Amino acid sequence: MIEKIISLLFLIGSLTYLYWAQEFTFGTLGSPKSGFLPNLAGVTALLLSLLLIFRQFRLKKTKNKDAVDWTKFLFILIGFAFYLMILTIVGYFAATFIFLFYLFKVADTSGWRVPLAISFCGSAAFHLLFTYYLKVALP
Amino acid sequence: MDILNLLLQGVSVSILPANLLSCIIGVLIGTLVGVLPGIDTVSAIALLLPFSYGMDSTAALIMFAGIYYGSKYGGSTTSILLNVPGEAASVVTCLDGYPMGQKGRAGAALAISAIGSFIAGTIGLIGLTLLAPPLAQAALAFGPPEYFSLSLVGLILLSKLTGTSTLKSALMAVIGIMLSTIGLDSLSGISRFTFGIDELDRGFDLSIIAMGLFGIGEILTAMTHADAKPDIPSVKFRDLYPTKEEWQRSITPMFRGGIVGFLVGLLPGPAATISSFISYGLEKRYSKHPEEFGHGAIEGVAGPEAANNSAISATMIPLLSLGLPFCGATAILLSGFMIHGITPGPSLITERPELFWGLIASMYIGNVLLLIINLPLIGVFVQLLKTPLNFLMPLVAVVTLTGAYSINNSMFDLIWVIFFGILGFLLQRAGFEPSPLIIGLVLGPELERGLTQGLIICNGNIWTFITRPLAATILSLGFIVILYNFVTWFTKFNNKRKELDANRS
Numbered sequence: 001m002i003e004k005i006i007s008l009l010f011l012i013g014s015l016t017y018l019y020w021a022q023e024f025t026f027g028t029l030g031s032p033k034s035g036f037l038p039n040l041a042g043v044t045a046l047l048l049s050l051l052l053i054f055r056q057f058r059l060k061k062t063k064n065k066d067a068v069d070w071t072k073f074l075f076i077l078i079g080f081a082f083y084l085m086i087l088t089i090v091g092y093f094a095a096t097f098i099f100l101f102y103l104f105k106v107a108d109t110s111g112w113r114v115p116l117a118i119s120f121c122g123s124a125a126f127h128l129l130f131t132y133y134l135k136v137a138l139p
Numbered sequence: 140m141d142i143l144n145l146l147l148q149g150v151s152v153s154i155l156p157a158n159l160l161s162c163i164i165g166v167l168i169g170t171l172v173g174v175l176p177g178i179d180t181v182s183a184i185a186l187l188l189p190f191s192y193g194m195d196s197t198a199a200l201i202m203f204a205g206i207y208y209g210s211k212y213g214g215s216t217t218s219i220l221l222n223v224p225g226e227a228a229s230v231v232t233c234l235d236g237y238p239m240g241q242k243g244r245a246g247a248a249l250a251i252s253a254i255g256s257f258i259a260g261t262i263g264l265i266g267l268t269l270l271a272p273p274l275a276q277a278a279l280a281f282g283p284p285e286y287f288s289l290s291l292v293g294l295i296l297l298s299k300l301t302g303t304s305t306l307k308s309a310l311m312a313v314i315g316i317m318l319s320t321i322g323l324d325s326l327s328g329i330s331r332f333t334f335g336i337d338e339l340d341r342g343f344d345l346s347i348i349a350m351g352l353f354g355i356g357e358i359l360t361a362m363t364h365a366d367a368k369p370d371i372p373s374v375k376f377r378d379l380y381p382t383k384e385e386w387q388r389s390i391t392p393m394f395r396g397g398i399v400g401f402l403v404g405l406l407p408g409p410a411a412t413i414s415s416f417i418s419y420g421l422e423k424r425y426s427k428h429p430e431e432f433g434h435g436a437i438e439g440v441a442g443p444e445a446a447n448n449s450a451i452s453a454t455m456i457p458l459l460s461l462g463l464p465f466c467g468a469t470a471i472l473l474s475g476f477m478i479h480g481i482t483p484g485p486s487l488i489t490e491r492p493e494l495f496w497g498l499i500a501s502m503y504i505g506n507v508l509l510l511i512i513n514l515p516l517i518g519v520f521v522q523l524l525k526t527p528l529n530f531l532m533p534l535v536a537v538v539t540l541t542g543a544y545s546i547n548n549s550m551f552d553l554i555w556v557i558f559f560g561i562l563g564f565l566l567q568r569a570g571f572e573p574s575p576l577i578i579g580l581v582l583g584p585e586l587e588r589g590l591t592q593g594l595i596i597c598n599g600n601i602w603t604f605i606t607r608p609l610a611a612t613i614l615s616l617g618f619i620v621i622l623y624n625f626v627t628w629f630t631k632f633n634n635k636r637k638e639l640d641a642n643r644s
Binding site: 002003005006007010013014017020024028029030031032033034036037038041042044045048049051052055067068069070072073076077080083084087088092096099100103104106107108109118122123126130133134135136137138139 | 189190192193306307309310313314316317320324326327329331332359362363364527528529530532533534536537538540541544545548550553554557561564565566568569570571583586587590591594595598599600601
């Protein structure tokens, strides 16, 4: 199912890309312009997506993939979004500490003390490493 | 003789304390990356790109190369001990390595794998030393049509050779090309697909996409799968001695694997993985004990492990001499070169000989270091396998995100790295291999430059490409591959139709 959804998304993506590619001049064979490759690539992607969808519907083969914990996946995504939101507000150290602790709990680490301690030490270590060793201006 | 002198000069560069230390760090990280199943070579290099900013360019590249070839050494450890390949190239090692472990010969399998990797790695390096300079010299004569032909055929071969379906790989490569068109067009200066967003003008940073697709993608995969605690056998140094028979049976497969790996490594695609499978097939065919394959045949460990290491050295040839990466890992290495303001390609050998030869010499040294490090430290690596992923992965996620931010100090990049991470995870679930996308992204600008400039040179006459001997030779190779694909598909289709007709009647 996910294979078909992804292929369909690629088809929509290729169509959208091709639509936007029309904004750029194609040029001629003797003088190709900025729209030349985008148009060629868009058409190729469109054809390949169509072929893939056609093949997937014909084959009707379902592969037994190992199970994914989609709830965990969703919680990780929420964690990423939350991290992006708070990073500039509370600063790198605090945001990373909260984010790490949250991820540890999502990843089913047992207890509170060890995850809390690793989150604190981890965020402090990364903060020191990136700020003082790599001279990165962290938020 | 010239090459030997230049190589010796390279040795003098690579044994400088900073470079030697980088080599040691690189091969150690590489081995760890290979040993830990949750982390991939490409994502590890992508992850460490920001850490190299403050480093000298030669030392940084020596470290990245060390990670690249070191990971193939470590990859076999989990295959043999856990039946879980640490690297895609070590999948085939599970077939006989794990049964050997079950029979109490894990130590011997690990030793043969490390020695085979060393021998074949050296074969590959000799090939790299001898082939890269003349190829770089020849590439000076390449014009836009030749570069276009090489990029195009590289992408065609890549689609054919990548493990998953040809169609899927081709689509991924084209999507990579499409992504490469986002940003300022280097030829006309026009902003394409940026929608007025200034950050998009510089296009997508290769390391951002790689960190997302491979780094965050892997983290999501590891964290959303049930983690069964594996039973890891303990291996001591004294267990590492292979018997005389095991030695005798391994030596020819090691050399054969080395040669096969080197030849396959010259082709675009995941050469290490493909060469290990080819080598396994060859060993099974030529073995006096084919019935033992799949039940713990030492040749099934020696050959493939040798092949994947030799292939690694060969994949460096197109990168160093042509500036064209033909697999995911070399594409990330290219990114490492670019970050330090170095453009690999024909001029590298003449403009930065100390870097070129220093890098190659460091690979010889790294190969020896890996043999020295791998065998005595095997017990430590086995202990590392016991690191719980639920503690490791969140830490890796933070390093990846911080690393992504530090490239341009941009929150925008963070959003993209997460977006590509989700995409990488979903692509893996749907059976799409993300490597061709990265190659498409890297080769896209080269392809566009070659095509547009080539067409302008040829006054729009596309047939002129075919009259240029080099371009014609390269293009015919691509044509043969397409033709072969079509004939294979048609034969299968025809046979299926005949079968259906026969069933009906």
